[in-house]
Amino acid sequence: MGILNLTPDSFSDGGRWAEHSRALDHAYEMLEAGADLIDIGGESTRPHSTRITPGEEWDRIREVVTHLVNAGVVVSVDTLHAETARRCAQAGVAIINDVSGGMWDSDMNTMVAHSECAYVIQRFHALPGDPNETFDHGHDVVATVLSRVLQQIEAACEAGVPQDRIIVDPGLGFSLTNEQCWEIVHQTDRLCALGYPVLIGASRKRFLSLSPIADRDEATVDITARVAKHGVWGVRVHDVPAHVACVRSMGQEKTGGVCHDGQA
Numbered sequence: 519m520g521i522l523n524l525t526p527d528s529f530s531d532g533g534r535w536a537e538h539s540r541a542l543d544h545a546y547e548m549l550e551a552g553a554d555l556i557d558i559g560g561e562s563t564r565p566h567s568t569r570i571t572p573g574e575e576w577d578r579i580r581e582v583v584t585h586l587v588n589a590g591v592v593v594s595v596d597t598l599h600a601e602t603a604r605r606c607a608q609a610g611v612a613i614i615n616d617v618s619g620g621m622w623d624s625d626m627n628t629m630v631a632h633s634e635c636a637y638v639i640q641r642f643h644a645l646p647g648d649p650n651e652t653f654d655h656g657h658d659v660v661a662t663v664l665s666r667v668l669q670q671i672e673a674a675c676e677a678g679v680p681q682d683r684i685i686v687d688p689g690l691g692f693s694l695t696n697e698q699c700w701e702i703v704h705q706t707d708r709l710c711a712l713g714y715p716v717l718i719g720a721s722r723k724r725f726l727s728l729s730p731i732a733d734r735d736e737a738t739v740d741i742t743a744r745v746a747k748h749g750v751w752g753v754r755v756h757d758v759p760a761h762v763a764c765v766r767s768m769g770q771e772k773t774g775g776v777c778h779d780g781q782a
Contacts, residue, residue, distance in 0.1 A: 519555055519594065519754040520548030521721065524578045525562045538581045545586060552762030555612065557754055558583055559596035563617055563692075565647035572601035584609050594638070600625035607633035613685070615717075617692065618642040619670040620677075631678030638717055639674060640687035641667040651693050659698045660705045663688050664712065671714070685751060686714040691723040699725035703741060706748040715751030718742075722756055739764050 522545050524538075545556050560578035561570050575597060586593050587610040594613035595606040600623045603614045612635060619639035620627040630637045641663050644651040655662035667686055675681060688709055690699045702709070703720070710716050720726065720741040722734045729737035735757045742753045742761050746768050755761045 519557045519717070519752050520545070520551075520553035520758045521559070521754060521756050522548070522556050522582070523559045523562070524582060525559060541582050542585060545582070545591070548758040549591065551759040552766075553758045554752070555592035555594055556586060557594040557596055557613075557615055558586075560602070561596075561598065563598075563645055572599040575599060575602045576605050580605075580609075583611060587611060598622040598626075600629040603635075604629050604633075607635050611635060613638060615687075616640065617687075617689065618645075619667065619687075620674055621670065627674045627677035627679060630674070630683075636683045636685060637674065637679055638685045638687050639667060639670050640692070641689040642670065643693040646692060653693060653695050653698070655694075655698065659694070659701050660708050663702060664708065668712070681714075684714050685717050686712060687717045687719060690718065690720050691725060694725070696725035696728050699723070700728060703744055706745045706750060710748050710750065716745075716748075717752045717754060718745045718750050719754040721754060735760065743768065 522541060524541055548556060558579050560575040579595065583593060583595065583606060593611045594615045595603065595611050596615045596617065597603055597606070598616060598618055603616070603626060606614065614630055614635045615638040616622070616626055617640045619642045621642045643666070667688070671684060671686070674684065686709065688702050690702060694702070706716070706718070718741065721738045726734050726737040729740065731737040731740055738755060738757070739760050742755070742764050745753065746765055753761060
């Protein structure tokens with residue numbers, strides 16, 4: 519999953535791809551490098567980021583989303599807002615990637631249920647930097663993450679989201695210390711054992727400072743190698759070529775996945 523941030527304030531590449539022609543050029547570069555899909559974001563969730571309205575978000579991403587969908591590209595949209603998700607679903611987006619897993623906007627689960635989109639449900643407590651953010655997850659952080667994400671899945675299913683459209687993301691870097699993030703990475707097999715496709719988003723995040731590999735892009739590739747051994751569904755990354763090379767070298771290329779419109 520190649521990351522395409524159309525934001526002025528994302529932690530890694532804020533503003534770099536905000537101009538639509540540059541964003542499209544970068545999307546095609548990632549696809550040529552081997553990305554299976556492009557994940558488009560119009561609102562940063564870095565610590566203490568500024569919230570925007572669904573209208574502002576759609577204005578930022580509309581042109582790029584519609585161009586790529588019309589070109590036959592598999593597109594995921596990273597959004598907290600049900601209204602943005604609705605517009606994206608109408609445009610033909612394949613996946614709604616909600617970092618709050620339906621907890622931010624009370625209409626999100628119902629909106630996804632009424633669409634044909636797959637749904638990334640990320641384990642969520644609060645946005646980074648929020649006063650309600652907590653890092654106290656008991657003695658077994660993985661068990662806490664599993665319990666939380668299962669509650670969110672249950673809520674989505676009660677709203678009508680089919681189980682076979684659900685993808686799970688443990689939310690590395692969200693309400694987790696650096697050490698807790700590594701604990702989840704080391705025990706990714708427990709997350710995969712839930713039986714849902716698993717998405718890992720570790721790219722360039724702060725917890726990589728504890729890696730013995732100094733370069734964050736190289737450290738992210740190391741994470742990909744670790745989680746690929748457990749059979750995760752996907753990794754969400756900035757540096758697509760290095761991760762494609764890593765996955766291919768391990769013989770872990772994806773041969774199937776969550777269905778959208780009858781397509782694997």
